[in-house]
Each structure stands twice: as structure tokens, then as C-alpha cells.
Amino acid sequence: MQWRLHAWCLMGNHYHLCIQTPQANLVEGMKWLQSTFANKFNRLRKANGHVFQGRYKAILLDVEAIAAVCHYIHLNPVRAGIVQTADLHSYRDSSFYQLWYPRKRWSFAESDLYLDAAGGLKDRPAGRRLYREYLEWLCEEDSERKRLGFEKMSSGWAKGTQAFKKAVLDDLKDENLKNIVESEAAEMREPRWERVLADSLLRLNKKEADLAHSPKAALWKLAIARCLREQHLVPYRWIAKRLHMGQVSSLSSAVSRTRKLDHKQFNEWDIIKKQENLD
Numbered sequence: 001m002q003w004r005l006h007a008w009c010l011m012g013n014h015y016h017l018c019i020q021t022p023q024a025n026l027v028e029g030m031k032w033l034q035s036t037f038a039n040k041f042n043r044l045r046k047a048n049g050h051v052f053q054g055r056y057k058a059i060l061l062d063v064e065a066i067a068a069v070c071h072y073i074h075l076n077p078v079r080a081g082i083v084q085t086a087d088l089h090s091y092r093d094s095s096f097y098q099l100w101y102p103r104k105r106w107s108f109a110e111s112d113l114y115l116d117a118a119g120g121l122k123d124r125p126a127g128r129r130l131y132r133e134y135l136e137w138l139c140e141e142d143s144e145r146k147r148l149g150f151e152k153m154s155s156g157w158a159k160g161t162q163a164f165k166k167a168v169l170d171d172l173k174d175e176n177l178k179n180i181v182e183s184e185a186a187e188m189r190e191p192r193w194e195r196v197l198a199d200s201l202l203r204l205n206k207k208e209a210d211l212a213h214s215p216k217a218a219l220w221k222l223a224i225a226r227c228l229r230e231q232h233l234v235p236y237r238w239i240a241k242r243l244h245m246g247q248v249s250s251l252s253s254a255v256s257r258t259r260k261l262d263h264k265q266f267n268e269w270d271i272i273k274k275q276e277n278l279d
Contacts, residue, residue, distance in 0.1 A: 002028060005109050007070035010093035011080065016073045018066060030056055060168060060191070061220040062160020067117030069159065070095075074114075075135060083137040100128055157190035169195045193234050199244065200224045205270055216246045217254050223268035226255050 004020040038051040061069060074096040077083045083091050089100035097106040102123075111123055118134040121127035138144055145151070149159065158165050159169065168191050201207065204220050214221060220241050228234040236248045245251045263270055 003108065005095070006066055006111075006113055007073040007095045009073045009076045009095065011076060016076060018061070018069045020066075026058060030058075057154070058152075059156060060158040060160075061126050062158070062164040064161065064164075065149075065159040067114040068150075069153065070114035070151055071118075071135065071138060071148065072153045075139065077138060078135075083133070087130060088135065090168055096132075099123075099131070104266070140196045157194065163192075165191075169198060190238075193228060193232060193238065193242075196228060196232055197224060200227060200272055204268060211242075212244050214244075216244065217251075219258075219266060220268040221245060222254055222258050223266070225251060226258055226269065227272045229255060 002023055004022070005017070006020070007016070007018040009016045012224075017238070034052055034056070040049050042048060044262065073258045074088065074094060078085050078088065088094075088096050091097055095111075096111060098109060099111050115121040115123060115127060115131055118131050121130050121134075138148075153159070158168060201210070201224075204223070206220060211221070225239050225243060225245060228239050229236065236252050240246060240248050240251045258266055258269065261269075
């Protein structure tokens with residue numbers, strides 16, 4: 001698969017990975033990883049059926065965001081109250097354990113990125129001890145955790161600068177890339193939705209800030225919501241949260257009511273239709 005593994009942590013009911021996929025084979029690789037683990041787990045436990053509750057969540061990372069994600073992953077056992085940061089090297093099911101004990105490492109594991117981000121540290125005994133001290137400091141510094149985005153680390157579709165996110169969305173305009181993206185299934189659905197939203201805001205002469213400051217049932221927001229739902233099968237839950245439109249049930253009813261409006265009452269829908277080339 002030729003993945004580059006930066007960090008990982010296995011917990012009691014979930015796991016985290018921070019990987020790079022130079023060959024754009026995330027779906028294929030995750031299918032192999034989860035099925036292989038499930039088969040071995042079931043054989044060990046003499047059980048049958050699914051091991052994982054649902055589909056994994058994949059978040060795109062800018063290179064600058066990788067180190068923060070690695071720190072977050074390494075501190076999972078600490079947040080769960082399993083170990084203290086000073087004893088983090090004793091938690092075996094983590095890349096930090098392998099960092100601490102080089103002979104235990106996998107050949108494809110990498111540590112340079114997060115060590116460098118923690119203060120230009122080197123993969124040597126002194127550097128590893130300083131990295132553990134850095135993680136201890138990070139646990140105590142609420143402002144630094146906020147700066148690194150710990151509070152929302154497991155949410156959203158991408159981590160990185162606005163320029164990075166915009167570049168991803170711009171790339172999705174390319175038809176060839178769009179086909180590749182769609183073949184990668186669910187991992188890239190959310191940026192596609194973001195692309196549609198960004199185009200709709202532009203067409204309606206609205207800005208991102210208008211989503212939060214306009215009424216929940218504003219017709220222009222309903223036009224975007226209807227487009228996202230009907231043409232791109234976006235879940236109402238995502239639409240309601242992203243467009244600041246309140247409860248899912250209320251949103252669904254409001255979108256349904258727009259179908260009874262004529263062109264004069266719902267000019268915003270005509271504008272969106274022209275954008276989407278709808279019938």
C-alpha cells in the first residue's frame with residue numbers, strides 16, 4: 001500500500017491513524033486493514049460478525065496539521081485516564097510506545113514531522129524524553145491545545161489553513177479529479193458538498209458570514225439546502241449544522257414547503273437551478 005504512518009493509537013472501542021497515502025488508495029487500504037483485523041479478532045475470540053460498528057471517518061490534513069494530529073493521537077490514553085503523561089511510554093498500543101522503544105518499531109513508521117514540530121527534536125534518547133515533556137506541557141496548556149485545534153480535532157472534513165481547504169475545493173472543479181474523488185467514496189463527499197455550498201453562496205452574492213447571521217428559514221438558505229439535499233443527497237443533519245438552520249425536522253419541513261412556491265416567490269431557487277443545470 002506504501003502508506004506513510006505518522007501516528008496511531010488503539011483504544012478500547014476505537015483507534016486513530018495519521019497516515020499519508022501517496023498512491024491515493026485510502027479506501028482500498030482501509031478495507032484491507034479493517035477486514036484483516038476483524039478476521040484475526042474473530043478467530044481469537046471465536047466470534048462471528050462485524051467488529052467495527054460503522055464506517056471510519058477520514059479527515060484531510062494539510063502538511064502543517066499533521067504534527068498537531070500526532071500529538072492529539074499520542075495523548076489519547078491520557079485523556080481517557082488510562083495513564084499519566086509521564087508514563088505514556090508504558091501504553092503499548094500506540095506509536096509513542098514504539099517511538100520510546102526503537103526496537104519495537106515498524107519499518108514504515110515515521111516520527112520526524114511531529115518531533116520537529118515539538119521544537120526541532122531528534123529521534124534520539126534525549127529528543128524522545130523532551131517530546132514526552134512537551135506532551136506533558138501540552139496537557140497543562142489549554143491555550144496551546146486550543147491553538148492546535150484539539151477541541152475539534154475529530155470533526156469536520158479537513159484540517160489546515162483556509163488556503164489548503166480552498167485548494168481542495170478548487171481541485172474538485174476538474175472533471176478528471178472529480179471522477180477519482182467519487183471512486184474514493186465517502187472520504188471526499190464532504191468537500192464536494194463544501195464546493196457546492198461555496199458556488200451557491202457566490203451565485204447568490206452571499207458570504208460565509210451570512211450563514212450564521214441570517215434567519216434560519218431565509219429563502220436563499222432554503223434554496224441552497226434544497227439543492228444540497230435533492231441534487232447531492234447531503235444529509236439534513238449536515239445541512240442544518242453547516243447552514244445554521246436549526247433542527248433537522250424543521251429544516252426538512254421547510255424545504256418541502258418550498259416546492260409549493262412559484263418562481264416569483266422563490267427566485268433564489270431559479271438562480272441555483274441555473275448553477276446546477278437542473279430540469
